[in-house]
Amino acid sequence: MTSLVRAPLRDQIRRVLLDGLVSGRWQPGERIVERRIAAELEVSQAPVREALRELESLRLIESTPNKGARVRAFTEADLREVYQVRAGLEETAAALALPSVDPEALAGHVTRLHEAARGGDTAGQVEHGVAFHREIVRSSGNRVLREVWESLGVEVWTHLSVRLFRVELHENAADHEPIVEAFRRRDPATPRMLRDHVLGHAAPLPPA
Structure with missing residues (x-):
């Protein structure tokens, strides 16, 4: 493993640890030894x-x-609770972003989702699917909402849902x-549509 030389170190170390969790380097219950990582x-x-x-x-x-x-x-x-909170945040984000979000930016992420799907690239599907949702959250213009959404660790939970629970990806x-089409129409039903879409990530988990 290469050494880390650029600041901030904490963020780089966090990424290394997250990558280890996603890749399965550390399994549930396994100890992460601080001294060894350092x-x-x-x-x-x-x-x-x-x-x-x-x-x-x-x-x-x-x-x-x-x-x-x-x-x-x-x-x-755990997975269900994360998605329930995420769904509420994204419903609010969609309502705030409806007048201003760029549908073409969203369509670009969908194009990359198509490419990842054709290549059987699960990691790519997660990456571009999360980027799609991040675009909506960013377009809400609400900094607090965005920070709370980012704090959920959406990418990590999506990867873990696939690796640990074999949940079928809805990031396609x-x-x-x-x-995208609902945002193009500025359809007032878009926030609820996005909420239901996010809750679909937790399928086939039973409803709470």
Whole structure:
């Protein structure tokens, strides 16, 4: 593993740890050794500790006194709760963004979703699907809403839903095209449509 040389270190370390969770390097219940990560990345333990605290705030790991950090044993209920909160945020974002969002920017993300689907690129589908939703959140113009949405760790939870629960990805072009058309029409039903779309990510989980 290459050393990290550019600031901010905490953000880079956080990305390394997130990549490890997504790739399955660390399985649920497995310990993440702070000292070992610091040695691998050739950094002090302080920024590693900060990055681990951020992941704990995302409910991705849990820390126990004198035992260190472990990957949480994720449940379907965890996934459902994240998507319920995300759905509410995106419904609000869509209502705020309806007059100003650029439908062509959304259509561009859908095009890249098509390309990822044709190539069987699951990671690409997640990346471009999340970018589609991020465009709507950004277009809301509400900084607080965007920060809360980002704090959910949407990309990580989407990857984990696929890897751990084998949830079928709804991040595909066909699911997003009606939303693009609704934004083009400035359809007042768009926020509810987006909310239902996000809740569909949790299928086939039973409704809460």
